[in-house]
Amino acid sequence: MSNVLRRIEIPIILTIIATLLQVIPYYINIPVINDTANTVNLWVLLVVAWATFIGPLSLMQVHGKAVQKRGKGWYFSVVVLAATIIMSIAGLPIAEVGLGTTNAVYQWLFTYGQTPLSGTMYGIIAFFITSAAYRAFRAKNIEATLVLVAGLAMVMYNAPVFTASWPGFRIIGQWIYDVPNMATNRAVTIGAALGAIALAVRTLMGIERGYLRGGSD
Amino acid sequence: MSIFDKFENLDRRWVYLLSWLFVLFPLIYPLGLPVPINKESQQWFKAISDIPDGSTVVFSPMYGTSGMPELFPMTLATMHQLWSRDIKVIVVSFWAEGPLVFTQLLAQMDPTSYGKVYGVDWINLGYIPGSEPAMRAFGDDMAKAVAKDYIEGKNLSEFPIMQTVNSANDIDLIISIETGTPGLTEWLRQWQEPYRTPIVVGCIGVSAPGMAPFLQSGQLSALLPGLTSSAEYELLLNRKGLAIAGVDAVSMSHILVVALVVLGNIAYFVNRGKKN
Numbered sequence: 001m002s003n004v005l006r007r008i009e010i011p012i013i014l015t016i017i018a019t020l021l022q023v024i025p026y027y028i029n030i031p032v033i034n035d036t037a038n039t040v041n042l043w044v045l046l047v048v049a050w051a052t053f054i055g056p057l058s059l060m061q062v063h064g065k066a067v068q069k070r071g072k073g074w075y076f077s078v079v080v081l082a083a084t085i086i087m088s089i090a091g092l093p094i095a096e097v098g099l100g101t102t103n104a105v106y107q108w109l110f111t112y113g114q115t116p117l118s119g120t121m122y123g124i125i126a127f128f129i130t131s132a133a134y135r136a137f138r139a140k141n142i143e144a145t146l147v148l149v150a151g152l153a154m155v156m157y158n159a160p161v162f163t164a165s166w167p168g169f170r171i172i173g174q175w176i177y178d179v180p181n182m183a184t185n186r187a188v189t190i191g192a193a194l195g196a197i198a199l200a201v202r203t204l205m206g207i208e209r210g211y212l213r214g215g216s217d
Numbered sequence: 218m219s220i221f222d223k224f225e226n227l228d229r230r231w232v233y234l235l236s237w238l239f240v241l242f243p244l245i246y247p248l249g250l251p252v253p254i255n256k257e258s259q260q261w262f263k264a265i266s267d268i269p270d271g272s273t274v275v276f277s278p279m280y281g282t283s284g285m286p287e288l289f290p291m292t293l294a295t296m297h298q299l300w301s302r303d304i305k306v307i308v309v310s311f312w313a314e315g316p317l318v319f320t321q322l323l324a325q326m327d328p329t330s331y332g333k334v335y336g337v338d339w340i341n342l343g344y345i346p347g348s349e350p351a352m353r354a355f356g357d358d359m360a361k362a363v364a365k366d367y368i369e370g371k372n373l374s375e376f377p378i379m380q381t382v383n384s385a386n387d388i389d390l391i392i393s394i395e396t397g398t399p400g401l402t403e404w405l406r407q408w409q410e411p412y413r414t415p416i417v418v419g420c421i422g423v424s425a426p427g428m429a430p431f432l433q434s435g436q437l438s439a440l441l442p443g444l445t446s447s448a449e450y451e452l453l454l455n456r457k458g459l460a461i462a463g464v465d466a467v468s469m470s471h472i473l474v475v476a477l478v479v480l481g482n483i484a485y486f487v488n489r490g491k492k493n
Binding site: 022040041042047048049101102110111114117121122123126129130131133139151155156158159160164165177178181182185188189 | 235346358
């Protein structure tokens with residue numbers, strides 16, 4: 001029996017059924033299939049909700065080992081573990097004992113811990129972009145000059161102080177945005193969509209097995 | 218070492234220091250630099266203004282704390298415009314931090330000051346896990362995808378606002394403020410295409426070029442990219458807020474980038490001339 005359950009055809013068949021259930025209602029209106037697809041979509045909500053537990057467990061495992069081994073920067077792992085444990089407990093959805101995302105401790109950590117830290121991490125990008133632009137935008141050859149001109153035009157297009165001082169910055173930037181950018185992004189979008197269709201067809205036919213046991217039979 | 222050698226190879230720490238000063242100064246001493254109104258913010262303002270009275274919209278904060286510096290101002294401004302009108306708002310997020318972001322909004326904006334009653338004029342359904350399939354499940358049958366609301370923990374059937382809303386067919390507009398996936402493309406696949414629900418998206422500046430084709434094709438009704446557009450939108454609303462406060466820093470940081478690039482290139486050509 002266990003050998004039958006381990007057969008590779010089973011996950012392939014399940015994948016085919018799940019895929020067809022999502023694809024068919026998109027093109028054909030068959031009430032039974034539509035209802036089944038909707039039910040399967042609801043299952044996904046539960047599966048993902050349960051999968052959420054894997055994240056904290058994995059995080060505890062990795063950082064727990066780091067603390068145990070006292071490797072380089074192990075004290076950062078202590079902070080990670082402490083924050084994870086405190087926020088997990090404070091955020092447990094048990095309103096009767098005052099826990100949950102509206103809990104004062106949870107809200108304090110979120111408002112004065114996570115929010116400014118995340119904002120800072122995002123803000124640091126500005127320093128790197130400025131430094132990178134200064135170094136990369138050099139007119140060393142034709143290609144680099146094109147990048148320099150287009151890059152500077154977009155920088156000026158995005159800054160109100162430039163577009164207010166000369167509307168031409170807006171017109172030039174808008175043209176780059178509407179014509180070369182649009183054409184490139186369309187090509188990328190359509191190319192990616194064709195690739196996704198090809199991958200889906202290969203998966204449906206059981207040819208693509210990268211998601212199964214590392215792809216081997 | 219000549220001054221041109223220094224300008225050609227400026228130590229990155231000087232660049233960081235200058236960036237810090239150019240951003241910090243206008244935040245402490247606002248300069249009031251001009252902010253011209255452009256078509257993106259006008260389209261956004263019009264899209265919200267054109268929603269007929271009595272309509273129901275889905276408002277989705279699809280971002281976490283890292284997106285707040287750029288997206289929170291437009292979130293506040295849009296909710297201000299929505300709550301100033303007779304529009305029912307269903308708040309729902311497919312990003313785990315979305316409801317927490319909206320809680321921060323409630324700390325700064327009181328719906329009752331707009332005469333809005335929870336459960337009647339607006340409702341917060343919180344976070345629905347499951348990304349794209351969850352968006353589809355929510356569109357097919359909202360009550361099945363969300364058992365209880367986020368704020369009071371009651372069944373959806375207990376709220377008057379949910380009496381006439383069952384699925385995506387009952388929604389007149391999706392307003393998605395987002396930083397990534399799930400986001401626009403998932404809304405397009407699971408709501409806009411099958412249900413023909415119009416969608417407007419507010420996004421971080423770097424996402425805008427990738428979304429532009431959907432705006433041009435008409436699948437996306439309006440796009441509000443980044444802090445500068447948010448500032449323009451605040452001016453259109455005549456309600457200066459966080460975006461106006463930050464847009465001087467945007468201008469100053471961009472002036473610095475242009476100045477550094479120009480100086481770097483002058484130094485490069487002078488030094489190349491010397492070598493030749």
